Amino acid sequence: MRGKHFLTKLFPRCRFQSQRLFGWKMEFFDYFEVMGTFETVFLARDYRFQPTTRRPRILDCGSNIGLSLVYFKREYPEATIVAFEPDPVTFALLRRNVLRNGLTGIELQNLALGATPGPREFFHDPEKPGSGGNSFVQQSVVPVSKQVQVARLSDFVGGEFDLLKLDVEGAELEVVEDLAARGKLRLIRELVIEVHPGLPNGSRIFPGLKAFLEAGGFQWEIRSTWPEEGGNFTVHAARADANAADHGQKSGA
Numbered sequence: 001m002r003g004k005h006f007l008t009k010l011f012p013r014c015r016f017q018s019q020r021l022f023g024w025k026m027e028f029f030d031y032f033e034v035m036g037t038f039e040t041v042f043l044a045r046d047y048r049f050q051p052t053t054r055r056p057r058i059l060d061c062g063s064n065i066g067l068s069l070v071y072f073k074r075e076y077p078e079a080t081i082v083a084f085e086p087d088p089v090t091f092a093l094l095r096r097n098v099l100r101n102g103l104t105g106i107e108l109q110n111l112a113l114g115a116t117p118g119p120r121e122f123f124h125d126p127e128k129p130g131s132g133g134n135s136f137v138q139q140s141v142v143p144v145s146k147q148v149q150v151a152r153l154s155d156f157v158g159g160e161f162d163l164l165k166l167d168v169e170g171a172e173l174e175v176v177e178d179l180a181a182r183g184k185l186r187l188i189r190e191l192v193i194e195v196h197p198g199l200p201n202g203s204r205i206f207p208g209l210k211a212f213l214e215a216g217g218f219q220w221e222i223r224s225t226w227p228e229e230g231g232n233f234t235v236h237a238a239r240a241d242a243n244a245a246d247h248g249q250k251s252g253a
Contacts, residue, residue: 021067022074024101027093028065029129037064041071046223046234049190051162054078059188061113061153061175062167064090066097073103080105082156086112086122086148089129114150115174122148157184167194170201173208185216190238192223198231206235213237 018027019034028034040046047068049056055078060068063083072079083098083106085091091110098106112122123145153164153175166172172193179185191213195206213220220237 021070024070024103026066026070026097026101029090029093034065034067037067040234041067044224046236047071047163047165047192048075049163049192049236050238051076051079052189053162055080056162057160058082059153059156059161059164060084061165062169062194063094063108064167066094066103068165068167069098069103069106070101073105078105080107082107082109084109084111084113084151084153086110086150087124087129088148093129109151109156110149111151112148112171113153113168113175114171115152115178117151117155118149119147120150121145152178152182154179154182154184157187160187160189162189164188164191165193166191170196170199170205172196173205173212176209176212180212180216185212186239188239190236191218193235193237194232195235196232209235217241 017029017031018025020026021038026034054076056076058072058079058081060072060081060083063069063085066083069081069083072081083094085094085108088110091108095108097103098108112120114120126144157179166175168175172195176185176191176193179188193209195209196202197206199205210220217240218237219240220235223234223236
């Protein structure tokens with residue numbers, strides 16, 4: 001993979017759009033995006049958690065092309081997962097990757113997540129399908145918008161879930177706020193949240209998340225190193241009664 005990555009740097013016209021990972025063949029749009037996600041998910045293992053069963057229930061919010069689903073299914077083959085991806089083009093490739101590899105126990109939802117259900121403007125770059133820059137928040141790097149359907153994650157939380165993985169490009173705080181307001185945050189044992197402080201609304205996201213997590217009885221840590229200003233980072237949180245391990249920077253520390 002690193003060899004292919006190097007070739008794409010040397011020869012921009014050299015394009016790779018599929019890769020075999022642990023016996024599964026994955027298609028994708030951009031090798032640079034895939035390498036960054038692969039290192040975060042499989043090498044740094046930012047999505048690791050401590051389930052209490054061989055069949056954990058997982059909410060995967062922002063599944064993109066499905067690398068996170070491969071990680072969860074490799075670690076926990078009997079996991080049941082509800083996977084959300086708002087962009088129709090990316091969702092089509094996500095669905096193809098799930099079906100062609102026979103990944104079972106996965107419910108795919110072509111939905112964005114937010115506090116208010118209904119249609120909403122979604123900014124994206126049509127030249128870069130599947131980009132992590134797609135967001136509800138307008139930026140210069142995502143110049144075009146289209147309508148996507150938004151749902152409340154709280155409507156899908158019927159019973160306890162072992163993990164909520166949340167990578168929704170700036171909507172993290174409103175999703176967690178809605179879960180807390182509707183009494184659903186207490187049904188989630190652990191969370192892994194990618195925070196995007198560089199977005200126009202980014203300065204309030206992390207302080208707001210901390211407030212809701214601590215009020216809900218969660219201990220939290222920064223999985224990646226403390227970022228430079230504007231850099232993305234991953235927060236892991238676990239309910240105090242979940243007995244999750246490896247908490248470095250915790251609430252109140």
